Amino acid sequence: MKLKRRKYKPGDEVYINKLYKLITNIDRSLPEYEWEWLNTWNGQGSIWLLFDEERKENGQLIGQYSLIPAPFSIWGESYLAGKTENCMSHPDYRGKGIYFPHEKKYFKEAQEKFQLFFTTAGNAAKGTPGAVRRKLGYVAFDSWIEYIYCTNSNALHKRIYPKLESKIGSIFGLIKLMSIMISKICFMYTYMFSPKRANQSIKLLNENNSPINEIEALWNRNKTLYGITVDRTSSYLNWRINQNPYCEHKYLLYYKDDKLIGYIIFKINDNVIRVVDILAENKDQSIFKVMIDNLIIYSKKEKIGFIICSTLKGNKILKKVFHRNGFIKIDTFSLKKIFSKTNNQKPFHVFISKKVVVSKDIFNPENWYVTGLVTEGRS
Numbered sequence: 001m002k003l004k005r006r007k008y009k010p011g012d013e014v015y016i017n018k019l020y021k022l023i024t025n026i027d028r029s030l031p032e033y034e035w036e037w038l039n040t041w042n043g044q045g046s047i048w049l050l051f052d053e054e055r056k057e058n059g060q061l062i063g064q065y066s067l068i069p070a071p072f073s074i075w076g077e078s079y080l081a082g083k084t085e086n087c088m089s090h091p092d093y094r095g096k097g098i099y100f101p102h103e104k105k106y107f108k109e110a111q112e113k114f115q116l117f118f119t120t121a122g123n124a125a126k127g128t129p130g131a132v133r134r135k136l137g138y139v140a141f142d143s144w145i146e147y148i149y150c151t152n153s154n155a156l157h158k159r160i161y162p163k164l165e166s167k168i169g170s171i172f173g174l175i176k177l178m179s180i181m182i183s184k185i186c187f188m189y190t191y192m193f194s195p196k197r198a199n200q201s202i203k204l205l206n207e208n209n210s211p212i213n214e215i216e217a218l219w220n221r222n223k224t225l226y227g228i229t230v231d232r233t234s235s236y237l238n239w240r241i242n243q244n245p246y247c248e249h250k251y252l253l254y255y256k257d258d259k260l261i262g263y264i265i266f267k268i269n270d271n272v273i274r275v276v277d278i279l280a281e282n283k284d285q286s287i288f289k290v291m292i293d294n295l296i297i298y299s300k301k302e303k304i305g306f307i308i309c310s311t312l313k314g315n316k317i318l319k320k321v322f323h324r325n326g327f328i329k330i331d332t333f334s335l336k337k338i339f340s341k342t343n344n345q346k347p348f349h350v351f352i353s354k355k356v357v358v359s360k361d362i363f364n365p366e367n368w369y370v371t372g373l374v375t376e377g378r379s
Contacts, residue, residue, distance in 0.1 A: 008047035071231035195293035314365020
């Protein structure tokens with residue numbers, strides 16, 4: 001074994017994608033890779049590679065530590081965050097103590113550029129990513145949760161059933177019946193919140209004519225109110241949403257007196273609307289309600305099965321918003337989560353450098369406003 005470490009250089013993407021496919025079984029095209037890593041809103045992402053030069057030439061890459069730049073706002077102050085993504089170790093080298101020194105070395109270097117770090121999937125790969133990050137000083141911060149609004153009980157049943165199913169044959173049919181009953185009850189509950197008519201102040205636009213400059217202006221007026229969250233700059237939104245090669249997004253926009261006072265960015269996939277981001281002027285619950293009502297109306301018109309928004313469990317603002325608008329927590333029905341040994345682990349990990357100096361509690365989950373904008377954006 002002859003190890004060599006260095007930063008990414010043009011042409012390495014061929015070897016990176018080969019290792020990526022070996023580990024994930026996902027074919028990633030060159031344009032998809034370039035969008036995510038080479039042409040981000042903030043230039044090239046940070047990529048450090050580990051090679052074993054004794055392997056065959058096209059298979060020498062055995063590890064990668066990498067960070068996608070993400071703009072963050074901490075009570076209105078702008079910081080640059082590094083999101084750990086596509087950190088990989090070749091299966092032949094796992095458990096040999098080779099990868100961790102590589103990440104440790106470059107994590108220290110990365111702190112010269114980034115003021116905070118986070119990972120969204122610390123429980124992936126049997127919890128290995130989270131274990132690695134915690135050794136570096138990350139805090140296991142919070143858990144993901146899904147809020148769902150059901151517009152079709154059959155569609156919800158198909159989603160709940162895999163979470164309830166059991167391989168114990170004698171009760172398999174009972175669990176299926178439970179899933180159907182739960183789906184019906186959830187549908188009846190959400191139906192009570194069903195809006196009557198659309199608001200005429202709402203506009204629905206696609207990526208080609210999205211008003212990202214207006215969104216940035218709305219954000220700048222309100223960013224001190226949303227605690228710790230993504231800094232919604234037009235450059236970041238243009239890259240993360242409009243230029244995204246994996247997904248097409250739509251914008252639901254709420255105007256009052258020709259001024260944007262709220263928006264929802266969402267995508268549609270497999271008969272599901274996924275809310276990627278949602279924001280309202282002054283955190284106004286009435287604005288949130290109008291936008292969500294119109295999204296529900298749109299979903300029924302398009303015969304969408306249900307609406308999902310993923311956020312952190314501690315997100316105080318969105319917890320109130322979705323509870324008041326008839327959404328349910330789908331994790332309530334996950335027997336796998338209830339009985340899993342990793343149930344108490346928190347996949348969202350954060351590291352805050354000493355460069356971030358604030359008087360408020362930065363490690364209180366209620367102070368974080370996290371939406372799908374922090375995710376990779378691939379699915």
